Amino acid sequence: MWRDNQVRDFHKDDPLDSLRSCSWQPGMAIATTTVVLLAVIAGTSLLNRVNAGSSHRVPSNVAWTPETIAQASSGKAFRGLLLAKRCEHCHGAEGFSPVGSTPNLAGLDKLAVWKQLEDFRDGKRSSPVMEPIAQSLSQRDLADVAAYYAELPVYADPQDNRVFPEPNAQASHSPIASRLVAFGEGSRGIPPCQACHGPVGYKPGAPSLATQNADYVLAQLDAFGDGSRANDINEPMRTIAALLSDSERQALATYYGAGLGLQPGGASDIAPKPLKLP
Amino acid sequence: MIVFTVLILCVIPATRYYQIDQPLMRWLRGPNRVDPAELHLSGEFVENNLGTEIDPDGSVTVRMIAQQYLFVPHCVLVPAGVPVHLRITSADAAHTFALIGTHYAVKALPGTITEAQLQFANPGEYTAACAEFCGAGHFEMRSELKVVPREQFQALDSVKRGGCVAR
Incomplete structure (x- = not known):
């Protein structure tokens, strides 16, 4: 009995009672604030999208965010193998192309192949052959093809009877190229090639040059140098190629074309010596 | 329950504002941030x-x-x-x-x-x-x-x- 009275008295003096009868509750105030905030955010993002169409030059639509890297490395190599039947005519059945001006794709990093295909698709890198091919592939196909070429071996396996191009170490071991690959040239601000193109270090999108064709390497250095190829993010290769002289470009192309990029360059590498592949 | 839910919905952006990539949030974070x-x-x-x-x-x-x-x-x-x-x-x-x-x-x-x-x-x-x-x-x-x-x-x-x- 006394308890009932107490409870009733408590309810009577409850300060929240007046609020409960009011239709404008604090929860609704917070909800309204949230709705207004969301509307403002949506509005500003829409404005931002409208303003995005300005006139600045974008070298490549690829940005190495974690999502992009995940998407580019998510390919299935077996599906890529089936798709890559179309590439065999120019890039070779084993990823080694019969023509020097066409790049070898065997063992190239997934991200590097994916980025070039993506740039061909967007017209950021121009090629009358590759642009229509890349445009005919879907987003998933690009990752699959890249995954396939990344898995191809670059040197002969004893249990395998395939034939690989033999590196020609003796003919092409020039001190200019060895020095540039191993140490770069600090006085001109040229970093060593092997810091990004391997085997010492890699950057996302920088291909390994270990088994690349000499003609292709030279053509790309020239294209970067005169700006006709301009799809490198934040222009590292355009800057470096512009700093290199013609003879240095030629020496580097011969160095990589001979398969010397498989091993890290070093002080002992300046002196000519026979190369032993793994 | 509704009040609690709405409160949580407000608290999430309020505490994680630096993870939201929107112009308003960029302005709130300050001008010197880039990806x-x-x-x-x-x-x-x-x-x-x-x-x-x-x-x-x-x-x-x-x-x-x-x-x-x-x-x-x-x-x-x-x-x-x-x-x-x-x-x-x-x-x-x-x-x-x-x-x-x-x-x-x-x-x-x-x-x-x-x-x-x-x-x-x-x-x-x-x-x-x-x-x-x-x-x-x-x-x-x-x-x-x-x-x-x-x-x-x-x-x-x-x-x-x-x-x-x-x-």
């Missing part, structure tokens, strides 16, 4: 905005990207006797833009824009070196800064936007 992976897509560090720019008050602004293992643009032209506002960011690791022979050394960090005000009394040529170990090519990471007389700079700038890379 290091997306410098080339939009914002002030796009390709044709790099290099020297003349401000309305006569001073100049230099925008640079430091990356493994280059400063871009590789060579920068600035006028003598004028405040130079350097705005530098990094696309990957931490770098330092250190002008050899001066006391200027500016850090370039991924995700943020470092601002510094430099001034050069006399024309001359400086070498900038990276002074923060950033990887295998760190010791070759250098660039040039050329200080030219003010009149000469304005004449040059109409042709080329304060760049002096041999191309």
Whole structure:
């Protein structure tokens, strides 16, 4: 009995009672604030999208965010193998192309192949052959093809009877190229090639040059140098190629074309010596 | 229950505002934040905005990207006797833009824009070196800064936007 009275008295003096009868509750105030905030955010993002169409030059639509890297490395190599039947005519059945001006794709990093295909698709890198091919592939196909070429071996396996191009170490071991690959040239601000193109270090999108064709390497250095190829993010290769002289470009192309990029360059590498592949 | 849910919905953006990539949130975070992976897509560090720019008050602004293992643009032209506002960011690791022979050394960090005000009394040529170990090519990471007389700079700038890379 006394308890009932107490409870009733408590309810009577409850300060929240007046609020409960009011239709404008604090929860609704917070909800309204949230709705207004969301509307403002949506509005500003829409404005931002409208303003995005300005006139600045974008070298490549690829940005190495974690999502992009995940998407580019998510390919299935077996599906890529089936798709890559179309590439065999120019890039070779084993990823080694019969023509020097066409790049070898065997063992190239997934991200590097994916980025070039993506740039061909967007017209950021121009090629009358590759642009229509890349445009005919879907987003998933690009990752699959890249995954396939990344898995191809670059040197002969004893249990395998395939034939690989033999590196020609003796003919092409020039001190200019060895020095540039191993140490770069600090006085001109040229970093060593092997810091990004391997085997010492890699950057996302920088291909390994270990088994690349000499003609292709030279053509790309020239294209970067005169700006006709301009799809490198934040222009590292355009800057470096512009700093290199013609003879240095030629020496580097011969160095990589001979398969010397498989091993890290070093002080002992300046002196000519026979190369032993793994 | 409804009040609680709405409260949680408000608390999530309020505590994680720095993870929301929207213009309003960018404004709330402050102006000097950039995404290091997306410098080339939009914002002030796009390709044709790099290099020297003349401000309305006569001073100049230099925008640079430091990356493994280059400063871009590789060579920068600035006028003598004028405040130079350097705005530098990094696309990957931490770098330092250190002008050899001066006391200027500016850090370039991924995700943020470092601002510094430099001034050069006399024309001359400086070498900038990276002074923060950033990887295998760190010791070759250098660039040039050329200080030219003010009149000469304005004449040059109409042709080329304060760049002096041999191309």
